[in-house]
Amino acid sequence: MSAVSxxxxxxxxxxxxxxxxxxxxxxLLMFVVTAVATILFAxxxxxxxxTVLSGMYWVVVxxxxxxxxxxxxxxxxxRGTTLTLQLVASPSTVYFGKLLFNTALTVSLTLAVTVLxxxxxxxxxxxxxxxxxxxxxxLGSLGFASAATIIAAIVAKANTRGTLYPVLSFPILIVLLMxxxxxxxxxxxxxxxxxxxxDFQILVGYILVMTGGSFLLxxxxxxx
Amino acid sequence: xxxxxxxxxxxxxFIVIAGLGIPLSPSPQSWLEFPxxxxxxxxxxxxxxxxxxxxxxxxxxxxxxxxxxxYLRTKEIDYDFKSVSxxxxxxLFCILATVTGALxxxxxxxxxxxxxxxxxxxxxxxxxxxxxxxxxxAIESDxxxxxxxxxxxxxxxxTAPFFIFVMPRMMSGLHPGAKEDxxxxxxxxxxxxxxxxxxxxxxVSLIGFTLLFVWMLQMRIRTARLEYESSRELSER
Numbered sequence: 001m002s003a004v005s006x007x008x009x010x011x012x013x014x015x016x017x018x019x020x021x022x023x024x025x026x027x028l029l030m031f032v033v034t035a036v037a038t039i040l041f042a043x044x045x046x047x048x049x050x051t052v053l054s055g056m057y058w059v060v061v062x063x064x065x066x067x068x069x070x071x072x073x074x075x076x077x078x079r080g081t082t083l084t085l086q087l088v089a090s091p092s093t094v095y096f097g098k099l100l101f102n103t104a105l106t107v108s109l110t111l112a113v114t115v116l117x118x119x120x121x122x123x124x125x126x127x128x129x130x131x132x133x134x135x136x137x138x139l140g141s142l143g144f145a146s147a148a149t150i151i152a153a154i155v156a157k158a159n160t161r162g163t164l165y166p167v168l169s170f171p172i173l174i175v176l177l178m179x180x181x182x183x184x185x186x187x188x189x190x191x192x193x194x195x196x197x198x199d200f201q202i203l204v205g206y207i208l209v210m211t212g213g214s215f216l217l218x219x220x221x222x223x224x
Numbered sequence: 225x226x227x228x229x230x231x232x233x234x235x236x237x238f239i240v241i242a243g244l245g246i247p248l249s250p251s252p253q254s255w256l257e258f259p260x261x262x263x264x265x266x267x268x269x270x271x272x273x274x275x276x277x278x279x280x281x282x283x284x285x286x287x288x289x290x291x292x293x294x295y296l297r298t299k300e301i302d303y304d305f306k307s308v309s310x311x312x313x314x315x316l317f318c319i320l321a322t323v324t325g326a327l328x329x330x331x332x333x334x335x336x337x338x339x340x341x342x343x344x345x346x347x348x349x350x351x352x353x354x355x356x357x358x359x360x361x362a363i364e365s366d367x368x369x370x371x372x373x374x375x376x377x378x379x380x381x382x383t384a385p386f387f388i389f390v391m392p393r394m395m396s397g398l399h400p401g402a403k404e405d406x407x408x409x410x411x412x413x414x415x416x417x418x419x420x421x422x423x424x425x426x427x428v429s430l431i432g433f434t435l436l437f438v439w440m441l442q443m444r445i446r447t448a449r450l451e452y453e454s455s456r457e458l459s460e461r
Binding site: 147150151154157158159164167168170171172174175178202205206209210213214217220221224 | 296355383391
């Protein structure tokens with residue numbers, strides 16, 4: 001099998017096993033609903049500014065992602081299928097297959113948060129520049145997945161998996177979080193597309209550096 | 225290695241005496257007088273301590289990442305001792321730089337912390353160091369701990385250019401060299417902004433702190449090796 005087709009095969013295996021249990025999807029959806037409800041309780045009748053809303057948006061995305069993205073490697077360790085995977089697939093196949101799955105999960109997560117946000121904050125969460133918003137959400141999801149996948153691979157080999165994951169991910173994701181929060185606030189305030197170009201350059205640079213670095217380092221994490 | 229030990233101690237003592245002792249004068253005539261910088265006065269002396277400490281903390285991180293990389297290539301546990309020793313020292317100097325910076329900011333900018341881009345970046349550096357040691361404490365096997373923490377420090381190092389070099393110069397802030405700063409790139413790069421004697425003392429201080437780092441690093445590596453060997457002897461008995 002070529003590298004691309006085996007990556008796709010690994011991806012579809014993960015999708016199928018996810019659709020059988022819907023473990024990650026259900027947990028993800030419930031987490032989003034809980035987090036947004038908490039924000040609603042906290043705000044009461046206040047009118048949140050675009051800065052606060054875009055910040056809250058990515059806070060919800062960050063913590064939801066932290067609750068579910070590490071599953072991708074932890075579940076292999078728990079089911080004892082790591083060795084099989086090491087035998088049948090090359091490390092780069094495993095990395096890109098898992099990255100693809102995490103990207104799909106993050107994109108659906110951001111879509112869910114966006115839909116919920118437009119429903120509950122219908123008066124304040126008005127995307128005035130959709131082009132900035134959707135490019136930001138897409139690049140942000142890619143960046144999230146690229147950093148979260150390699151950290152998930154590291155965390156799956158450690159003893160305290162659950163608590164360590166956000167601790168390890170936050171310092172790596174902070175640059176990304178600040179940039180996407182900035183760009184989302186621009187989209188809500190209705191700035192022109194060209195004004196967000198600086199943010200997009202940082203995001204693209206971050207994605208390239210993270211994916212390239214993780215690809216080169218994945219071997220050392222994956223093989224015991 | 226006597227040179228490193230006495231050299232660093234000598235230079236640091238010299239910096240403390242000269243940096244704090246040389247008087248200020250409105251119109252400096254000799255090399256033994258610092259000019260009065262309006263708005264800074266005696267507070268300008270922090271330059272000789274705070275900046276070298278911040279430099280050493282970044283140096284510690286780079287050295288740690290380099291030895292982590294060497295470990296991954298060779299799988300020799302000795303490189304892991306070097307890596308973790310450098311990270312520990314980098315963490316120490318990172319805390320010192322944060323404290324000296326925050327104290328200085330309290331008297332010069334009005335508050336201990338104001339999320340200036342460089343304050344943000346040193347905060348991220350502290351978090352990376354903290355996460356690195358949290359990860360190390362969560363893994364029992366020596367080889368696994370060494371290779372996973374090496375990978376983590378390299379991943380952390382990959383994001384470092386973004387918050388150390390890109391963000392502080394793109395966003396407006398309070399530190400020299402920020403975007404929209406009237407002083408251009410800051411006193412270290414604009415020759416007329418810093419008196420020559422202060423500049424010389426600053427670079428001497430930089431050398432002194434680097435030597436101190438090397439000396440402490442050697443001691444820590446020796447301790448780490450001894451600890452490893454004694455624990456192995458205990459387990460063999």
